[in-house]
Amino acid sequence: TPPPAALEISGLSAGYNGVPAVRDLSISVAQGEVLALLGPNGAGKTTTLLAAVGLLPALRGSVVALGTPLRGRRVERTARAGVSLVPAGRGVFHQLTVAENLRLARRRGGADLDETLGHFPPLRPLLGRRCGLLSGGEQQMLALAKALLAGPRVLLVDELSLGLAPLAVRGLLPTIRALADERRMAVVLVEQHLDLALSVADRAVVLHHGRVALAGRAAELRERRDLVEAAYFGHT
Numbered sequence: 001t002p003p004p005a006a007l008e009i010s011g012l013s014a015g016y017n018g019v020p021a022v023r024d025l026s027i028s029v030a031q032g033e034v035l036a037l038l039g040p041n042g043a044g045k046t047t048t049l050l051a052a053v054g055l056l057p058a059l060r061g062s063v064v065a066l067g068t069p070l071r072g073r074r075v076e077r078t079a080r081a082g083v084s085l086v087p088a089g090r091g092v093f094h095q096l097t098v099a100e101n102l103r104l105a106r107r108r109g110g111a112d113l114d115e116t117l118g119h120f121p122p123l124r125p126l127l128g129r130r131c132g133l134l135s136g137g138e139q140q141m142l143a144l145a146k147a148l149l150a151g152p153r154v155l156l157v158d159e160l161s162l163g164l165a166p167l168a169v170r171g172l173l174p175t176i177r178a179l180a181d182e183r184r185m186a187v188v189l190v191e192q193h194l195d196l197a198l199s200v201a202d203r204a205v206v207l208h209h210g211r212v213a214l215a216g217r218a219a220e221l222r223e224r225r226d227l228v229e230a231a232y233f234g235h236t
C-alpha cells in the first residue's frame, strides 16, 4: 500500500473574481515525495499554490494536509498544520541582515537553525550582510532556508528559478531533493526549467489552462520529452 498522502488536493477550482484559473484539480503528494508542477505562463501553477495555503479561497474542492482539512482556514493555521510556501519573488526583507531574516523565521518546534544552514553553506559567511546586497541566488537560498526553519511537513516552492541563472537553480534543486528525503517532507515544486525539475522530482503534473494536461512519473517523462512539450503547449 502507498504511504498516506501528506498533501491531498481534490477537485480544486480556484481563481479570481469568481472566474476559475484552475479547474477540478486533484493532486496528492506523499511524505518524502517531490512533485513537479509544470506548465506555461498563466497555466495556473501559482494559483494552485495560493489556493493550497488558503491565500486564495477555493471555489470548489478541498485541500487536506496531514489529515487536517485546510479549506477556508486562515493562512496561519495552514502554517501550523505544517505547510510552508516559498513565494516567487523571494520573500526576504532587504533592509535586514541574513541573520535577522533567519531569526524572524524561527518557530518553536521548528527546525534547527544550524542544521538548516548546513544545507546552504554559502549563507554562513553572509550572516551579517544586508539581504539587499545578496545575489539573486543567495536571496533565493535564504528564502528557502526561512521556509525550512518552520520545520514544514509540506513545502510548496514557487519558481525558485525566477530571474536566476540555470546554474544557481542547479545547485538549489538537489538541496530540496535531499531535504525531502531526510525530513520526509512532501514538496510541490513549480519550476520553469523542465529538465532540472524532472531530474529531481518523483512525479510531475503539467497544467495547461488550469487543467491537468499530463501527469506521470518523472523518470518516464524524462524519456518522453515530446509528450511533456506537447502538453506544455496544449497539443494534447
Ligand code: ATP
Residues within 6 Å of the ligand: 016, 021, 039, 040, 041, 042, 043, 044, 045, 046, 047, 048
Ligand atoms: P506564471 O508562470 O506566469 O506565474 P502560472 O502558471 O503561475 O503562470 P497563474 O499565476 O496561476 O499562472 O495564473 C493563472 C491565470 O490566472 C492566468 O490567466 C492569470 O492571468 C490569472 N491571474 C493570476 N493572478 C490574477 C489576479 N490577481 N487577478 C486576476 N487574474 C489573475
